Amino acid sequence: MSAGGWDLEEIRRRADLVEIVSPHVRLRKSGARLGGLCPFHQERTPSFTLDPEKGLWHCFGCKAGGDLFRFVEMIEKVSFAEAVELLARRLGVPPKRPADAARQRTRERLLALHEQAAKFFQALLRGDTGRGTRAYLQRRGISNESVEAFCLGYARDAWESLLKAMAKRGFSGQDLARAGLAVPREDHFYDRFRNRLIFPIRDATGRVIAFGGRALADDQQPKYLNSPESPLFQKGQVLWNFDRARRAMAEAERAVVVEGYLDAISCCEAGLTEAVATMGTALTAEHVNLLRRQVKSLVLAFDSDSAGLAAALRGRELFQQAELDVRVVSMPEGVDPDDVVRERGGEALRQLVADARPMIEWELGRVLARAEGQGERAQAEALRGAILVLARAPAGADREYYLRWLAERQGADAPDRRRPLEAELRQALAREIKRIEGRSRRIPLAASGEGSAQRQGLEKPSAGRLQATLLAAFLQSGDLAEQHLGSLKVEYFPDEGQRAVFEAMRRLMERGEPFSAQEVLAELEPHIRPTLAGLALEYVPEEQIEESVAKKGVGERLKRQWGTLGIDVEEEQAVTEREKWVEVAIARLEEDRRLRRQQRELLRRLDEAKSQEEREAVQGELTEVNRRLSELAGRRIMGEN
Ligand SMILES: [Zn+2]
Numbered sequence: 001m002s003a004g005g006w007d008l009e010e011i012r013r014r015a016d017l018v019e020i021v022s023p024h025v026r027l028r029k030s031g032a033r034l035g036g037l038c039p040f041h042q043e044r045t046p047s048f049t050l051d052p053e054k055g056l057w058h059c060f061g062c063k064a065g066g067d068l069f070r071f072v073e074m075i076e077k078v079s080f081a082e083a084v085e086l087l088a089r090r091l092g093v094p095p096k097r098p099a100d101a102a103r104q105r106t107r108e109r110l111l112a113l114h115e116q117a118a119k120f121f122q123a124l125l126r127g128d129t130g131r132g133t134r135a136y137l138q139r140r141g142i143s144n145e146s147v148e149a150f151c152l153g154y155a156r157d158a159w160e161s162l163l164k165a166m167a168k169r170g171f172s173g174q175d176l177a178r179a180g181l182a183v184p185r186e187d188h189f190y191d192r193f194r195n196r197l198i199f200p201i202r203d204a205t206g207r208v209i210a211f212g213g214r215a216l217a218d219d220q221q222p223k224y225l226n227s228p229e230s231p232l233f234q235k236g237q238v239l240w241n242f243d244r245a246r247r248a249m250a251e252a253e254r255a256v257v258v259e260g261y262l263d264a265i266s267c268c269e270a271g272l273t274e275a276v277a278t279m280g281t282a283l284t285a286e287h288v289n290l291l292r293r294q295v296k297s298l299v300l301a302f303d304s305d306s307a308g309l310a311a312a313l314r315g316r317e318l319f320q321q322a323e324l325d326v327r328v329v330s331m332p333e334g335v336d337p338d339d340v341v342r343e344r345g346g347e348a349l350r351q352l353v354a355d356a357r358p359m360i361e362w363e364l365g366r367v368l369a370r371a372e373g374q375g376e377r378a379q380a381e382a383l384r385g386a387i388l389v390l391a392r393a394p395a396g397a398d399r400e401y402y403l404r405w406l407a408e409r410q411g412a413d414a415p416d417r418r419r420p421l422e423a424e425l426r427q428a429l430a431r432e433i434k435r436i437e438g439r440s441r442r443i444p445l446a447a448s449g450e451g452s453a454q455r456q457g458l459e460k461p462s463a464g465r466l467q468a469t470l471l472a473a474f475l476q477s478g479d480l481a482e483q484h485l486g487s488l489k490v491e492y493f494p495d496e497g498q499r500a501v502f503e504a505m506r507r508l509m510e511r512g513e514p515f516s517a518q519e520v521l522a523e524l525e526p527h528i529r530p531t532l533a534g535l536a537l538e539y540v541p542e543e544q545i546e547e548s549v550a551k552k553g554v555g556e557r558l559k560r561q562w563g564t565l566g567i568d569v570e571e572e573q574a575v576t577e578r579e580k581w582v583e584v585a586i587a588r589l590e591e592d593r594r595l596r597r598q599q600r601e602l603l604r605r606l607d608e609a610k611s612q613e614e615r616e617a618v619q620g621e622l623t624e625v626n627r628r629l630s631e632l633a634g635r636r637i638m639g640e641n
Contacts, residue, residue: 005104006088007096008069014091017055017068024075025050040064040074077246077294078204086205103231110179110232113171114200114208117181120165121153121198121211130154133197133216141342146265149244150199155213157195180210180227192227195220199240199261201233201279204290206243209233212261212279224260226279234516236284239291240264240277246294248273254297256353257283259308263301263337270346272353275301275337282311286516288322297325299356301349304366305333316359316393327356330365360402363389368409383410387425391432403429467498474505475520485509492593500524595629 018027018034025036025048038048038059047061058065064074072083087093095104124130125147133154137147146152155162163173163182173189176182182189196213203209210227227233239257241264249255256275258264267275274295278287291298298319302309309328319326329352331340340349357365364386371382386406390399407422470488474481485506493499504523508515602622609615 005095005101006084007093008084010093010096011084011087011091012055012068014093015068015087016052017050017057017071018052020068020087021050021057021071038062038064077250079293082204106178107231109175110230111207111209113166113175113179113181114210114232116166116169116171117162117179117211118151118153118198118200118208120162121155121193121200122151123153124156125152125154125198129156136216137197140262140338141269142262142265143269146269149268150241150265153198153200155191155193155196155198159190159194162191162193163189178230180230180233193225196225201227201238201240202243203232203238204243204246209238212240214261224280234286235279235281237286237290237516238279239287240279241268242276242290245274245276249294253295254299255291255295256299256301257291258301258337259303259306260336260338266338266341267301267349270337270341270349272350278308280308282308283315283318285318285521288315288318288324292322292324296323297327299327299329299353300359301329301331301337301353301356303334303336304331306336313359313363319359326359328359328362329353329356330362360389360393360398361405364402364406379410383425384428387428387432390429391436399429467493467495471498471501471505475516481505481515482509592629595625599625599629 021027024039027034027036027050028046029035030049032051032053034050034052035046036048036050037043037046038061040059041062041064043061048057048059050057056065056067057071068087069080069083072078072087073080076083076086078086088095095101125133134147137152142152163176166176166181167173173182173184177184177189181192183192193211193213195216197216199212199214200208201210201212210230210233212227213225215221215223215225226235229235240261245255252274254274256267256272258267258275258277259280260277261279264275264277267273276291300309300312302312312326316326331337331352337349340352356362367385367389368382370385371378383406390402390406393399393402403425404422407418407425411418411421470484471493474485485502486509488502490499490502493502501520501524504520505515507523508519513519599622602618602625606615606618606622609618
């Protein structure tokens with residue numbers, strides 16, 4: 001069993017669960033087990049138990065439990081893959097496959113280069129050469145503490161400054177080019193970052209993986225320059241300051257999301273240390289995934305006019321699926337958090353963040369504000385706009401509440417108008433919702449299935465569920481996709497959106513291009529994109545698989561999740577490998593298809609049967625096939641309600 005090229009068995013062999021847990025829990029012996037106060041919930045009497053023999057832990061209080069990977073995942077708040085890598089490094093376990101070992105060596109070398117480069121840039125800023133830039137930072141109100149805390153640096157206005165310095169440390173021009181730090185030109189290389197203020201970009205564990213550079217001269221283009229994507233750095237998957245903000249996020253129980261480096265630094269200076277920056281890109285499904293592991297609520301502090309905010313609003317489905325409460329700061333147009341702190345101070349920004357409104361309310365407010373102080377026609381126009389906002393809100397958004405809110409706000413100076421206005425708005429909303437639903441119904445949402453199956457009443461409401469889970473698993477693991485995409489047929493995906501996602505994945509594979517939710521997204525027609533966003537957040541197989549190892553930790557939730565895969569928890573208790581799991585799922589699909597073919601054939605024979613005897617024989621077989629089909633279907637939807 002391997003994950004991301006790591007040998008999980010070897011990690012298990014070398015690791016001592018007690019050693020991993022004891023810095024976080026004061027363990028005491030109780031029988032063959034150890035017990036202590038659970039680090040995952042507040043308690044006075046110990047309900048955390050650990051079985052050193054089996055290598056499992058479980059808390060009877062909060063029901064958390066699993067093996068060493070699960071513990072590291074939860075205590076460090078990292079993904080399964082990150083937990084594995086963390087443990088592998090700590091224990092000195094080498095990567096498994098030779099190809100992975102080579103890839104790992106490249107990674108290590110790139111990481112070492114980034115670390116050296118960060119130190120080099122930082123030293124330049126601290127030294128004489130950086131005097132002008134330090135003065136600039138001071139003028140912008142960035143404190144020395146921030147300069148040190150964020151390890152800001154300076155890149156000289158020269159073509160080979162970094163190249164020469166790194167050559168002395170044993171890194172070639174080729175190395176720098178691979179890291180995106182140098183640009184190849186005919187027979188030589190030149191530095192990518194010149195005359196720029198440097199912001200090191202770190203991964204979730206705090207290692208430098210890329211740089212951002214802000215222009216220091218007025219005529220310099222572009223104003224912000226980032227490292228290109230590299231084996232270390234995928235822009236859509238990294239949030240700036242995430243590594244440092246993690247603890248603050250846990251304490252504040254929220255994340256403040258901003259767009260730029262300086263916005264994040266300004267937030268931190270204003271005491272909002274839970275700030276992370278998207279580095280100018282839209283919030284991606286990966287970003288949301290990263291954040292929802294840490295917090296339940298997000299505050300978007302974007303310039304009201306920015307493309308980033310517009311994109312975030314379009315992505316509201318994403319937030320809803322992630323069960324994130326998203327609030328928007330009412331920032332004046334053309335103003336970002338950095339401006340607020342510089343012009344009005346930290347307290348002003350803290351106040352703005354505290355006053356952030358739920359996304360839908362903020363949108364309604366913005367639509368209505370456009371008509372403020374204007375004539376009746378503009379008012380009516382704004383109300384229509386507001387109804388559209390409500391109609392497009394994801395199901396589950398509190399439409400009724402906001403309908404009343406709207407009527408109250410609009411009818412504030414005419415109380416007798418309020419009720420009729422509310423009724424009017426309710427009607428308009430119903431019409432609009434109907435119109436939108438009518439439009440989307442044209443896209444088939446689930447398998448239409450074979451007619452016969454429908455006649456037999458076997459069609460299940462959750463058709464397409466297993467397919468969705470498979471695709472979600474592929475999105476999470478390029479390795480898995482590589483192994484199994486080829487063995488799946490396009491007919492397995494009766495849903496238009498799923499089929500498009502599947503085909504996009506296959507195209508990427510065939511072209512040998514990098515495989516991530518971002519890449520797949522780029523392949524899709526815009527109307528399919530929400531399907532993908534849904535899939536990208538659908539499923540976190542790692543934790544289920546790891547939990548399944550811990551029999552004790554198998555709670556109702558796990559049972560439910562496995563149930564949706566059509567995998568019987570008891571039966572598959574031993575399934576610990578993702579690879580194995582996908583095979584089981586594919587086998588289920590095959591079985592489903594085979595049975596449906598058989599069913600079709602039997603129905604045809606039933607129609608053509610010449611004698612009563614033959615009819616009865618066919619009927620008997622059909623009953624058996626139907627029984628097995630509904631068994632399969634029943635399993636698949638187990639726990640869905
Ligand atoms: Zn607990």
